[in-house]
Amino acid sequence: MGASLSLVPLIDYFARREFLAAGLRPHAVTLPYPDGGGGESTCTVQYWATPGEPQLPPLLLVHGFGPRATWQWRCQVGPLSRHFHLVVPDLIGFGGSSCDSASLPSEATQAAALAALLDELPGLKGRRVAVAGTSYGGFVSYWLARTAGPARVGPVVIASSDLLKTAADDRGFLKRAGEGWSAVEEVLLPAEPAAMRKLMELASYRPPPAVLMPDFLLRDFIQKLFTENREHLIQLFKGITVGTDKFPVTPIPQEVLIIWGEQDQLFPVEKAFAVQRSLDGKPRVEVISKTGHAPQLEDPTRFNEILLDFLLVTHKQC
Numbered sequence: 485m486g487a488s489l490s491l492v493p494l495i496d497y498f499a500r501r502e503f504l505a506a507g508l509r510p511h512a513v514t515l516p517y518p519d520g521g522g523g524e525s526t527c528t529v530q531y532w533a534t535p536g537e538p539q540l541p542p543l544l545l546v547h548g549f550g551p552r553a554t555w556q557w558r559c560q561v562g563p564l565s566r567h568f569h570l571v572v573p574d575l576i577g578f579g580g581s582s583c584d585s586a587s588l589p590s591e592a593t594q595a596a597a598l599a600a601l602l603d604e605l606p607g608l609k610g611r612r613v614a615v616a617g618t619s620y621g622g623f624v625s626y627w628l629a630r631t632a633g634p635a636r637v638g639p640v641v642i643a644s645s646d647l648l649k650t651a652a653d654d655r656g657f658l659k660r661a662g663e664g665w666s667a668v669e670e671v672l673l674p675a676e677p678a679a680m681r682k683l684m685e686l687a688s689y690r691p692p693p694a695v696l697m698p699d700f701l702l703r704d705f706i707q708k709l710f711t712e713n714r715e716h717l718i719q720l721f722k723g724i725t726v727g728t729d730k731f732p733v734t735p736i737p738q739e740v741l742i743i744w745g746e747q748d749q750l751f752p753v754e755k756a757f758a759v760q761r762s763l764d765g766k767p768r769v770e771v772i773s774k775t776g777h778a779p780q781l782e783d784p785t786r787f788n789e790i791l792l793d794f795l796l797v798t799h800k801q802c
Contacts, residue, residue: 489700489701489704490701490704490708491701491704491705492704492705492708492709495555496552496554496555498558499554499555499558500554502554502558502559502561502562503532503554503558503561503572505562506561506562506564506565506570507534507535507565508532508533508534508561508565508570508572509532509533509535510530510531510532511530511531511532511533512528512529512530512531512580513528513529513531513601513604514526514527514528514529515527515528515529515597515600515601515604516600517583517584517585517587517593518593518596518597518600525583525584525585525587526583526584526585527576527581527582527583527584527585527589527597528580528581528582528583529573529574529576529581529597529601530552530573530574530579530580530581531553531571531572531573531574531601532553532554532561532570532571532572532573533569533570533571533572533605534565534569534570534571536606536607537606537607538569538607538608538611539569540567540568540569541567541568541569541614541795541799541800542568542569542570542571542602542608542611542612542613542614543564543568543569543570543571543613543614543615543616543795543799544571544572544573544598544602544613544614544615544616544625545557545560545561545564545570545571545572545615545616545617545621546573546575546598546615546616546617546618546621546622546624546625547572547574547575547578547617547618547619547620547621548617548618548619548620548621548622548644548645549578549619549620549672549673549717549721550709551579551709552574552578552579552580553572553573553574553575553578553579554572554579556618556778556780556781557572557780558781559780559781559784559787559788560780560784560787560788560791563788563792564788564791564792567792567795567796568614568795568799571601571602571605571608571613573598573601575589575594575597575620575621575624576589576593576594576597577589577713577716577717577720578713588716588719588720588723589720590723590725591623591624591627591724591725591726591731592627592631592725592731594624594627595624595627595628595631595632598624598628599628599632599636610636612634612635612636612637612638613636613637613638614637614638614639614640614641614795614798614799615628615629615637615638615639615640615641616640616641616643616791617640617641617642617643617645618643618644618645618778618780619643619644619645619750619751619777619778620645620721620724621643621645622642622643622644622645622647623645623647623724623726623727625640625641625642625645626640626642626645626647626726626733626736627726627731629736629738630734630736633737634736634737634738637738638738638739638798638799639738639739639740639741639794639795639798639799640736640738640739640740640741641740641741641742641743641791641794641795642740642741642742642743642759642767643742643743643744643779643780643787644743644744644745644748644750644751644777644778644779645751645759646727646751646755646758646759647726647727647733647759647762648727648733648755648758648759648762649724649727649751649755650727653751653755654668656752657671657686657749657750660686660749661682661686662682664678665679665682668721669718669721669722671683671686672721672750673710673714673717673718673721674702674706674710675706675710675711675714676706677699677702677703677706680702680705680706681694681697681702684697686749686750686776686777687749687750687776687777687778688776688777688778688782689745689747689774689775689776689782690774690782733759733762733763734762734763735762735763735764735766736763739767739794739798740763740766740767740768741767741768741770741790741791741794742756742759742760742767742768742769742770743769743770743771743772743779743787743790743791744756744769744770744771744772744779745771745772745775745776745777745778745779745782746771746772746773746774746775747774747775747776748775748776748777749776749777750776750777751777753771756769756771757769768794770790772786772787772790
């Protein structure tokens with residue numbers, strides 16, 4: 485009977501409850517595929533949002549690789565909803581968002597889909613919106629901010645997102661992971677319990693003890709979170725263009741905040757300052773001690789304080 489236990493529905497239930505308690509409601513919208521889909525291709529974007537037209541400054545939260553947006557932002561929506569009109573989508577290929585195009589969504593595609601989503605929502609067409617992205621969501625947020633410009637995208641928060649990731653960084657990651665791994669995606673997109681356990685070890689400052697994470701539970705997480713779209717996500721990961729010759733990181737006019745976990749072993753903390761330098765050294769960098777790759781979950785109180793301190797000053801427009 486133990487082998488049939490699944491924590492995924494339970495975590496999903498509590499994450500959704502946090503969103504509902506914050507006043508957000510789930511929706512889905514079908515949009516034309518924005519980048520190279522051709523023909524009649526469309527994408528369906530699942531998102532949560534504060535109902536109605538914005539009475540508060542709008543804020544877009546963009547998740548990273550892994551589970552759906554509700555899991556990654558569940559500790560933020562309550563405090564943030566008291567000050568901002570929230571929009572929290574699942575990116576294409578994650579959670580409830582999908583497309584019927586054979587083209588893989590690049591960061592450009594994801595950013596264009598988010599811009600189209602915002603234009604579909606009541607009172608947000610052409611409205612200036614702040615954006616916060618974590619991990620892969622930081623790549624998408626940077627692309628959106630740079631291409632849409634400061635009239636459309638206001639303050640930008642880049643959390644745990646190495647916009648300058650190189651092949652050397654991948655080699656460093658594999659060295660930290662230890663022997664037995666031949667590619668970064670083997671760990672970041674696990675297909676077996678050992679890889680899932682290694683990912684949790686590298687991503688967290690205090691990973692759960694192995695005794696609490698038996699193989700059957702890890703297999704269940706893998707099956708429900710990674711298996712269906714794993715090959716798609718691998719190609720998505722390999723196709724990242726931000727920080728490459730195709731889309732080098734250059735300064736943007738918006739005010740930028742960079743947040744990082746001090747013990748992040750996926751993207752080491754020194755990369756926060758490299759990203760800062762690539763943006764002309766102007767962004768403020770906040771490092772949260774005793775956290776790993778997801779400081780918004782490991783120390784949500786401090787993360788939320790930093791986020792609110794920045795946004796309440798820089799994003800006052802209603």
